[in-house]
Each structure stands twice: as C-alpha cells, then as structure tokens.
Amino acid sequence: MKIQEKITVTVALTLFFVIFITAFSFTQLFLVNNRNVRLFNLAEQNNKLTEYISSTYSEPQKAIDFLTGSDYLKRFEDIAGVEIIIADTDMNILINSLNLENEDFKNLLLSSKEIKSFLNVTDLLTISGRQESGKLIMADIKNNRYYISIKEFPVKDKNYLSIFLKKQTELALPPVRYTIEMLLIFVLAGLISIITGLVLGKNISTPIMRLNRSVGRISNGDYSENIRAMGKDEIGILARNVNIMKNKIQRSQESLKDFTYMLSHEIKNMITSINGYAVGITEGVYSTEEEINEALDIIKNKSKDLENITESLLMLSKIENRIIEISKEEVNFEKMINDLLKLYEPELGRNRLKIKKTFAIMPETKLFSDKYLIQTVISNLINNAIKYSNTESEIIINSISDDESVIISVSNSGLNITEDERDKIYNMFYRSKKYEFKNIKGFGLGLAISRRIAGILGADLDFDSKENINTFIFKIPLNR
Template identity: 25%
Template sequence: MLSFSYRNRIAFYYIITTALLISVVFTVIYISVKESVYRHIENDIAIEKTKLFEEISITNEGFILIDQNEWKEKEHNTLDVNPIFIQFTNTEGKMFDKSPNLKNSQLIFHKSEEGVPLYFDAKLNQILIRQSQIDITYKGKTVGYLIIAMSLEDANLVLRNLRYTLLLTFPLVLGILFLVARFIVGRSIEPVKTIIETSNKITKDNLNTRILLPDNRDELYELSDTINNLLNRIENAIKREKQFTSDASHELRTPLAIIKGTLEVLIRKPREKQEYEEKINFCISEVDRVNKLVDELLLLARFENEKQNIKSESVLLNALLLDTSARFSEKIKDKQCKINNQFEDEVYIQSDYNLVSIILSNIFSNALKYSEENSNVTVKLYNENNVVKCSITDEGIGISEEDKDKIFNAFFRSESLNHPDIKGTGLGLSIVKRLCELLSIIINIESQLNKGTTIVLSFPEEEIK
C-alpha cells in the first residue's frame, strides 16, 4: 500500500467508507426508480385490461371486440406516443384479432399450463416491451386469451439516463468529498502539528518548553497534557540526576583529596612510627567512608533506575527490630544508650525481609548517630486502626522545621555544619524514602530541635496478617 500522510490516510479511509455507502444509496435509488417505472406501466396495462373487458363480448364459442372503433384510438395505431399493443387469441393461441400498431408482428403467446406470470418482459421487433396475458373465461371455461403489452423504450431511456448520471456523479461526489474531508482533517489535526513543532524544539538543554493545550478538552487535549506531564517528569528526573551527580562527585572528591593530602604530607620527610600509624589509620577510616559512600550510591542508583523485584514473604517485625538493635550493640555500648522496646504482640507483615531490614537499619543508625550519650532510644510496635505502625524515637539534636522538607534529599544533612563530629553521607534517609515508596510504606517524621526525632512507619493495611 502507498505511504500516505496521516491526513490523506484518514481522508482515504473516509472516502472508502463513503463510497460503499453512496454505492448502496445509488443502487437503492436506481432499483426504486426502476420499480416505480415498471409499476406505472403495469398500472396502465391493468387500466387498459379493465377497459377492454368492458368492450368485448364473451360467449361459449369465444369473444370479440364489440366496438371496432377502439382500434382507431391513437395508442393502438401508432408506435410513437405511449403505444399499447393488444392481441386476441383463441384457446390454441392462434391470433384472430390485434391492434393496428402491431402491423405484421404478433405478441408472444404462452400456454397457460406453463404458469404464465402476470407481467413479463418480451421483445417486439427488437423493441423491449412489458407484456401481460389474461385468460378470457365464460362460465369457468377458458374461451381465449387477451394479450396486452406496452413499450419499455421510454422507461429504458429514463433508466439509462439515470444510470449514466449516477455513474458520472459517483466519482465526482467522491472527489469533492475527499477534498472536503482532507481539509476538515487538516484543520482537525492542526494541534498535532503544534505538538510536533514544539517537540522538535525540546532538547536535553531545553526541557522547560511545554505544548500549548487546545481549547477543546478532547483526545488531543489529553495527548498534549500527557506529553506535558511526561516532560515534567523527565525534567525533574534530569534535574535530580544532575544534582545527584554533582553532589556525589563532591562527596567523593572530598575524602580522596583528604587522603591524597595526608599521604603527600606523610612522605615529605621521615616521621616517627606512631605518626605513620596515626596517619595510615586516618587514611583507612577515610577509605572506609568512601567505600560506604560508594555502596550507598550504588544501592540508591539501583532503586532509582529500576524497580526491584520485590519478594513477598512473612516478616516478624518484633524479631527483625531486635536483630537490628543487636547489630548496633557496639555503637550502643560506646554511647551508653538505652534501648526501650515496647511491643504489644507479635506482629507479622507480608513484605520483602531484606528491604525492610535496610529501612530499619538506616533509621536505627541515624537515631544512634544523632543521640546524646546516656540517652534513650525508644522502639514501639503497635496496631492503630488495623494498621501496623513502628516508631523509633531518639533524644538527639532534632531537625529544624525548615529542614524537614529536605531531609529525604540525597546528601542533605540537617545542621551538619554545627556538628562536624557527626560523620555521614546524607544518603541514608534517601534510601529509606525510596524503599518505602517501593514497599508502599508511609513514613512520617516528627521532630523538635534539640529535643529529639521520631520516625513512624505505617505498613500497608492489606499486607497485615
């Protein structure tokens, strides 16, 4: 099939459908006119038949025309204007009288036993005629036949002209409709051209351009709005990617620069063994920090770029929380913190054990990191309105109101300049937020500066056992 433009393709499909419809309509018109013309001729024949029955004398021997002047009427004498042909035959089909306009010709006779139709077409000297044959009976006995016919030349002329007119009109109408349809379709898809032109202007460096929405809220409006929403998501994703890349490169450069600077200072002159050990241990701690940062970056990138194949398994939250606090036993001991576990009952959820463990570990790590020495960390597990909730509360430095909206951003650390002694990458809560979105867990933060922070996890109701 030829490659058409979208506008021509729609117009073409419209014309194909219209052509079928018009052909059906023209066919119905032609058949209706033909039936009307034939019905008119048959009515004239029926009228003539009734008239002739009143003007013939029927006896047991046969029948005859009473008034011979009937043959002098114009329609029985000429062939030009509405000629009516009449023929009388006996029971054997032998003609014994006829109208003068038949001259030397005869109408076709059909034997009655052949089942003669009331009206049928025949030819008279190459002239097409409509003919009817009527039995003449006397006391239930057929004594002869009356055959009446009318010329179909005028009718065929009308039908022929109509046929030619319809055949000539058909392509003309289709051509006009094609041009009209093409024009209308062109106007209708004008917003599509706008979409194409606008889309061509959009590049990775120019993502703020948006498609102008049409006035009518139709399918094209929905398409334009959907594309605009898609562009919004792409723009936000690219902004996040640029910010993430910038922050990641900065966070990685800092410890590497520190390690490089330390090593350069170390090799400038001979030093004591203790000083070597001190600087090497410092570099090792920085390398560990870089390793942790890389691991967290890879973990966050994995969840940002693809949806994890989440496992659904039965998770006992009580045991998972106890295992999580046990992993931080050394840090708990160093800070001399007290862990208060407040569990109502054993609580099971259907979720991914490993991902939930990462969420709880990051939250627990932050709670200990920002807690003061000899403070309390309270872990609650409870059911509220058929929703399982887990809260972890510390008595640490807290989060200011202006920082609450930024706390889940990658590399953001609240009050980091005021607490240089607290080390971290600022990726923990970003990972927590992303995993909560994957697992449909609602996370809320309640915090007061210098008083502490509470993080509440609400697990999906449908996953509660």
Template identity: 30%
Template sequence: MSSSILIAIVFLSIFTIVKYSVNQHINEEIQEELYKHLDDVSTDSNDTYLIQVDQWRAREHNSISVNPVFVEFYDTNKQLIDKSPNLKNSNIQLLAANQNNKFTDTKLNGIPIRQIQTGIINKDQVVGYLVVAMSLEDFEIVQILKNILLISYPLILILLFLIARFLAGRSIKPVSTIIDTSSQITKDNLKSRIPLPINKDELFVLSQNINNLLDRVENAIEREKQFTSDASHELRTPLAVIKGTMEVLIRKPRNQHEYEEKINFCISEVNRLNHMVDQLLLLARFENQKQNIKNETIYLNAIILDNLTRFSEKIESKKIKIITSFSDDYYIQSDNYLVSIIISNLLSNAIKYSDSTGEIRIKLSQNEHHITFSISDNGIGIAPDDMDKIFNSFYRSDVINHAQIKGTGLGLSIVKRLCDLLKFEISVDSKLNFGTTFSLSFSLAKLK
C-alpha cells in the same frame, strides 16, 4: 477506496430498484390492458370471435401523447382484423407463437415500446391473436437516472476527496505540532512542551501524556545532575581531608604517637569514604531494582532483633535503652533484604542522633489491613524547615551545630526510595530537641 466502493454499491442499488419498479409498473399496466381487451372478445357458432368494437374503442386510447396503449387483433392466419385508432397507419409487429404471453421490447415508428401477445382460445383452439403494447417513453426516467448517477459518481468522489483532505489536514495539524515540538526537544532543551489541542480527544490525551513524560524525564535528569554534583562534592571532601592530613604529616619528622593519630584519622576517613561509595552503589542499584523484587513472607520480629544485635556495640557504647513493644508475631509480604535495609537505616539514624543514656522505642501494631512499625528516639529532633528535605540525597539537618555526628546524608534517601519501590507508606513526626518518630505501614501477608 472503501468510500468509493460503498458509494458505487449505493448508486447501483438505487438504479436497480428504480429500474425494477418502472419495469414492474409498465408490465402491470400492459397486463391489465390485455385482460380488459380479452373481455371484449366473444365467439359465435362458427368459432369465429367477435370484437365488441364500441366498448373497447370507447376506452381512452385515442391519444398517443397520454399513456398510449396500442391494441391489435389478428386471425389465425395472422391477418390484421382491427386495431386501436391511435395506431393510425402503423402496425405492431406480430411475433412468433413461442413469444406468446412474454413481454418483449420492440419499436413502433422508432419509438421504443413494450408489447405482449396472447392467443384467443375457444374450445382449446386458437381462433386469433391479441397484441397489446405500451410506449416506453416513461422508461426514459431510468436512463436519465443512469446518466445522473454516472455523472454524480465522479463528482461526489472528487468532493469527498477534497473534504477528506481538508478534514485530514485539520485533524493532522496537532500531530504535526507534536512532531515539530518533539524535534526541538534535546538533552539540552527539555523545557519545550506540546501545546494541548482545543478538543479533548485522543490527541489531547496523547499530548498530555507526552508532556507528563517530559516532566518526569526533566525531573529525573535534574535529580541526576544534582545527585552527581552532590556525590562529587561529598567524595572530594574526605579525599581532600586525607590529602591535607598526609601533607601535614610529611612536612617534618614526628613522634610515633603523632603518626598513629594522623594515620588513624585517615583510616576513619577512608572508612567513611568506603561507606559512602557503598551507599551510592546501593542507590544506583535501586534504580533498576523493580524487576528483581522478591515476594516472600517476612517475619518482622526477627528482622528487628537481627538489626538490634548488629548495632548492639554502638547501643552499649552510648548506653542507650532499647524498649520494644511487639509481643505478637508479625508477618508481611515483601522483599526480606530490602526491608532489612530500611529498618537498619532507621535504627542507625535513631542511634546516631540519640543522646547518651537516651531511649529508643520500637513498636509493632496491627489493624484489620495493615501492620505499623514505628521507631522513636528522644534525640536532637528535626527543625520544621528541614522536614521536607530530610529524604534528599546528601542532606543533613543542622550540620554546623552537630558536627560531631558523622554521616553521608544518604540513609534516609535510601529508605525513601525503598519505600516507594516496595509501596510502603512512610511518615515522620519530629520536635526539635525532643526527638523523632519514623512510622512505616505494611500490608498484611496472606499466610497459607
């Protein structure tokens, strides 16, 4: 619609400019001829004007076929005195006095002409009339142009429509491909991807972003499936142990010591199961935690000391030596509760995997932009092949050789998710049978 209006405006502008130019050209030529013939007129003592016939007839007005200019002279009684030879037996119509000095379109023997008439003045009196006319046959160019534009307009619109339809068809093809591919993608089929267009335009970026989104969705669903499978397995294991223990317990009468031993074992498995459920709920809550993250100034020293106090009983039972190195005060800007969970899990792991009478070193250091927290133990360490798996849910390194170390395999998974959520950098350095060091990097808090 806008294209058709624009073309119409352009065509109308062309026609108007050409018409004005042709009209202006004809008017100037007629005006020039009028002044020339007025110069050929003189008056005598009787106030009768005389025409210098030889001069004006000598001009090239004798051919009606080449730029014909028609001239006529009239007296005060509007009687014809003389005229140019190219008029032959024809006469130009003398108009009323109110049409003097005005361009008027009339006809001469059916041929369109433009004429102008003026009074011949002598001593402020009109002593006669001069009429000059010119054929408008050249003006047919305007009419031809008008016809051409009127014919061209619908043809151009049709051509533009066909071109636009063709180009739109080609440009919309990638969109159709996106729609077709998207309709094939279901929860059971997440492998399909949108073919990337050849041209790297906006549709290329859109297709690429959709493919990246599908990759993330597929990975998330795969992780969810794996998590569900692992969770169901890990939950069934303690339940099966409890059930087996209870079945063995009721097969025959037993003494009080045996009852107490089996019941205490079941209680420990229930506690383990309860701890696992708490951690699973914690993981599930972290999936929607982004909107609820607090931004507060945290005193790291206090969080570390609080967690050491919380685990003091286990530390004393294993006779582990705690060495701290943070003489200064360290502050960060983050969520106090979530940071406490991270440090708690790292400290719990360090205690769990440390040998009796081992050492745990906790250090805080600071540079210009960051604060670094590190916790090191001299325990069993992590095998190099397991380093890239330790943050996976339910993964526990070398369980067979260390069956006495109980756990759910969720602690480091929680730590990694919280670090990603809070945009902390976490790294691990470990050597088998020599110990492990976890390091966290925090941005400095902006204290007021």
C-alpha cells in the same frame, strides 16, 4: 511519508469510495424507481381497460365483438403508447396487435419472471407487494425489451387476460451520457475526498506534529516549554502525560546535578583530608603517638564514608537495573533490630538518644524473605531517625504483625516535614534545604533505596508526620 500525508491519503481514499459507491447506488436506485413507476403506470392503464370492459359488457362475446370491431383499442394504444393483447384463460389469443405467435405468447406467460416487490422513492423507500397491479414482468420480445402488465378480468362467468406491452426505451441512457454522469460522480467524489482529507489530515496531524517537536526538544535536554494539552481526547491526555514526564525528568536532572556537585565536593574533601593526614604522618607533621593515632582515626572515618557512598551507589545501580537477586529465608525481626541498634550505639550515645522498642509479632507468624534487603531498609530508617532527631529525644521502634503482614515503624522527634517535602523525600539525591539540616551528613540515597527495595519485595513504605513526630512505616506481606 509524513503522518499528515498518511492521514490525508487514508481519509481521502475512504471518503472517495464511500461517496462514489453511495452516489452510484443512488443513481441506480433512481433508475430502478423510474422503471417501477413505468410498470405501475402500465398496470393502472391496464386496470382502466379491464374495469371498463367488465363493468360495460355482461356477455363475453359482445365484449370481444366490441374490441375487435371498433377502434377503441387502437385509440387506447395510441394514447398510452402500448401494444395490447387480449386472450382467454386457455391462452388462446383473441386480439394481437403485436402479431405474437401462440407458442411465443405461451412461453411469455409461463417462463417470464414476475416482479413481485419494488423499492420506490415515491413510497418512502419501502418494500411492498403490489397485488392490485396484477402480474408485472419484463421480457425480451423480437429483440426488444418490454414492460409487461398482465391482468385477468371477468366478463360475466368467463375470465380473460389483458396484456399491455410497452417498449423499454425510456430508461435506456445513451452510453456517452451515462459515461459523463459516472465521470462527474467520480470527479466530485474525488474533489470532496481530497478537500476533506486535507482538512481532517491537518486537524489530526497538527497536534501530533506539535507533540513530536516538543518531545524532540525534551530529548535534547530543553525542558523550558510545556506542551499545550488541548481537548480531552487521547492526544490531549498524551500531551499532559508528556508534560508530567518532562517535569519529572527535569526534577531528576536538577537533583542529579545537585547530587553530582555535592558528591564530587564531598569525595574531594574526603580524599583531600585522607591525603593531607597521610602526608602529614609520612613527613613527620604528626610526631607524637597521640597525634598519629588521631590522624589515622580520621583517615579510617573518611575511608568508611567513601565505602558507604560506594555501597549505596552500587545498591542503587543494582535496583535500578533489576539485577538484584532475592533470597528466601525466615526473618527474625527482634534479633535483626537488636543487632542494628548495637551498630548504632556510638551515634545514639553522641546524640544522647534513647531507644524505645516493642516486639509484638505473633509467635506463629513466619515471614520468609530476603533478610539482607529487609535489614537495609530498617537500617536506613533507624539511621535516618538518628540523624534527624532532636538531641536527648526518644526513637520508638515498633514491630507488630497481623494475618497478612509484618509492620515495622520507626518514629523520631524532629523538625516537621512540610507537605511539599513529603512528595520529595523518596526522590534520589534529595536533601532538604532547611538550615537546620545543613550540617547533617548524607547524600539523599537512603530513603530512595528503601522505597525501591520495598517495591521489589512487594512491600509498602509510607510516611506520616504529626506535631514534629515523624514516622516511617514498613509493611511487608507474609505471602511474599
């Protein structure tokens, strides 16, 4: 089942049950309200009779004689459509138009459940007691359901009970009519739910389906189209994040293509050079000892370049696949930096570069971490500074510490790095397109590897460039 169908079905079913239950509840509410109105009307009629008797007669017997000897009650019953029973407070029936037995009458008064609270639409759906209405009950008498109002009223010093009974016929809906009403509610709820479900399902699923198609194109290598990110909801945020991811993948793919081309070209040149000099030696092209030694030196250098590329790619692969093991041993930064500088003496000499170094790490500072990984980062930073420094300039290496970290900074004087390039220098395979960098050896892996090693060590590798002075800052926490 597609997502649009799932959303449509879910919304439709939910709305159907909500609408059906709500409609059914309101139907029952109005039925109950109708019942309450009948009971209150019955109580008001009872009040009129009892108030008339109490205010007109001062002697109990005269009141009883009037009610039994005249047609007043009969006319009242005909007008109100009720049956009337008059009894004293000892439950002795004095007037009985329903021909109710004394025992049944007593059971009616004693066992019937009184209705004390009412939910009325006419009273703005408030629940309230109806003390002025007397006792209101519903009971079954002689196979009929009756509304009953019981009102106690005084005549001089004696109290009587006035009981009004009305058959419950007004609310009894015929089965066919009730069934039709329920079917109408069912059909209307279904139609509203289906239409609403279709509309909401389409509105919700359309951006998701559009997003799915776009992701499908990205997975097939098509990065030409950005996803329309409309709105600030989760789908809009997801669309923007997918666009960001797409752009990063596209840049990585482009960098990878450039790197593959450049790497294959460089390796081919190295192999061609190595093969050419080797063939030259074996075939006697280089006959003198000096020519042979020079050819062998070139072969050694090219072989070393191949080794460096292989080691860099292997290191990068280990980092990317999280299979590198971290050892813990005390790091002596002064010795490490001095050893690295000895390795780079030939390059420093050829470029006539001077080194200015400062060691200000506090004696009590002890850092235990992976010496090989830290050395790799510092070596890459020094190598980077040598390659991109102006001739006869100075490279400054500072090492300091505080309570939380050891900080190694490497600065060199060279071309200013633009803001646009600052976001790219840590990308794998990135090489600046500037003409001045064209003849500088490298494959754009050193800083990418260094940044990833810093992440593994929990360290930071930052960059700053001011007035052609480029500085890399390697900050290693002591608690690692």
